[in-house]
Amino acid sequence: MNKKICILGLGYIGIPTAAMFAKAGFDVIGVDVNKEVVDAFNKGEIIIEEPNLDILIKQLSNEGKLKASTVPVEADVFIVSVPTPINKDKTADMTYIESATNAIVPFLKKGDAVILESTSPPQTVEKIMLPILSKSNLVMGEDVYVAHSPERVIPGRILIELVENNRIIGGINQKSAEYVRDLYKTFVKGEIYLTDATTAEMCKLMENTFRDVNIALANELAKICEKMGINAWDVIQFANKHPRVNLHQPGPGVGGHCIAVDPWFIVEKTPELANIINLARVTNDSMPAYVAEKVTTILKACGGNKVTILGVTYKPDTDDMRESPVVELIEHISHHNIAVSVYDPHVKHFENKVEDLYEAAADSSLVVLAVNHKQFADVDFEKLSKVMKHKNIVDTRNFFDSKKAESFGFNYSLLGKN
Ligand code: SAJ
Numbered sequence: 001m002n003k004k005i006c007i008l009g010l011g012y013i014g015i016p017t018a019a020m021f022a023k024a025g026f027d028v029i030g031v032d033v034n035k036e037v038v039d040a041f042n043k044g045e046i047i048i049e050e051p052n053l054d055i056l057i058k059q060l061s062n063e064g065k066l067k068a069s070t071v072p073v074e075a076d077v078f079i080v081s082v083p084t085p086i087n088k089d090k091t092a093d094m095t096y097i098e099s100a101t102n103a104i105v106p107f108l109k110k111g112d113a114v115i116l117e118s119t120s121p122p123q124t125v126e127k128i129m130l131p132i133l134s135k136s137n138l139v140m141g142e143d144v145y146v147a148h149s150p151e152r153v154i155p156g157r158i159l160i161e162l163v164e165n166n167r168i169i170g171g172i173n174q175k176s177a178e179y180v181r182d183l184y185k186t187f188v189k190g191e192i193y194l195t196d197a198t199t200a201e202m203c204k205l206m207e208n209t210f211r212d213v214n215i216a217l218a219n220e221l222a223k224i225c226e227k228m229g230i231n232a233w234d235v236i237q238f239a240n241k242h243p244r245v246n247l248h249q250p251g252p253g254v255g256g257h258c259i260a261v262d263p264w265f266i267v268e269k270t271p272e273l274a275n276i277i278n279l280a281r282v283t284n285d286s287m288p289a290y291v292a293e294k295v296t297t298i299l300k301a302c303g304g305n306k307v308t309i310l311g312v313t314y315k316p317d318t319d320d321m322r323e324s325p326v327v328e329l330i331e332h333i334s335h336h337n338i339a340v341s342v343y344d345p346h347v348k349h350f351e352n353k354v355e356d357l358y359e360a361a362a363d364s365s366l367v368v369l370a371v372n373h374k375q376f377a378d379v380d381f382e383k384l385s386k387v388m389k390h391k392n393i394v395d396t397r398n399f400f401d402s403k404k405a406e407s408f409g410f411n412y413s414l415l416g417k418n
Helices: 014-023 035-042 053-062 095-107 124-136 158-164 174-184 197-228 232-239 262-269 275-285 287-302 325-334 357-361 374-378 381-387 402-407
Strands: 004-008 027-031 066-069 077-080 113-116 145-148 167-171 192-196 306-310 339-343 366-369 392-395 411-414
Touching (some): 004 014, 014 027, 014 066, 014 158, 027 035, 053 066, 077 095, 095 113, 095 124, 113 174, 124 145, 124 197, 145 197, 192 197, 197 275, 262 275, 287 392, 287 411, 306 357, 402 411
Parallel strands (some): 004 027, 004 077, 306 366, 392 411
């Protein structure tokens, strides 16, 4: 295909999407307001960690199939994949989408397509993008195809899931949806389902809301089980033997730029109706403070004043810190005048980060397993027991071998059990 694609926003989604289209034979230009990102991209380098993505970008860049610029260029297809952050009042910050859409207008011509990839509140395409795009004096849906094609990939598996996952494409009319479907068909192997733009926006938000509500249910279960002296992880394991039950897992909170954010976009639109959705968010947001409370109670009991946190990312086996609940957990603990040391093999820079796990745990009275990174499966409890001042563990992920820890004299406390 000879078409030229301009992708606005070279982040976690823009970069791999650019790579997929370039690999499929399109001429791709990535646009970002950050000059550092653009310069790196033009050298075939990226500043995010995602398996195999760096190799692919280098290769496509060497072949001259990928370029970057700080301003848009004339193209046949414009893809908006800029952030939709959340404001302090939990409403969506639409400024990036607005400015990216405005930046496209001078380059639009008959026959072009504009695609929103970013996860956005319902009606973003209809009520925010269309009025801006119409300033071009072209007729949207006739002269220019417009659609929402939300990504559904999970960090850590982006390159696989971009190809294999099913996709929903919501057009402002059938013609737009079909045109955009044909573009994505060049690399998507999953099914592609067509609908209208606002339905596609709501689908994307509800997928993440479904997960958030289920995680909240698991976190509530953890609190209830602790109160009643039951092991929540046993309840989850056995209840999930039912063919139609899939209880999720408790933890120190929900992070990432998706699940902890997207449900608020629904609450913003219909606050009087989104009761369960709102409560799920509040429940999951309560977890860092809940775990901090456990930490302070244990330290008070043993008279210690140092805690070691294992893992600060928002989920295992990644360097991604976006909205990590562990950062909030550390803040809560620090407010109690407790010293905190951190060990995370994936993260390069973090306050009080120590390069060695056992050095981080030296003189500590409690180790909190906050993220279940693979590396933590090999913790040497004997070595750990020798460097610590008091032998306490809080496992928020049901990840450590409790029997093994206890055999080395640890007081092992599991979130959702005691
Ligand atoms: N978590 C729990 N308990 C669980 C599952 C997850 O506490 O049982 C926590 C994790 O520790 C993490 C957070 O939830 O802090 C979110 O992690 P995740 O792995 O569930 O999801 P994300 O945020 O990395 O990616 C999600 C995915 N959405 C769904 O699975 C419905 C992905 O497919 C989306 O593309 C992505 O959001 C996005 O971009 O919207």
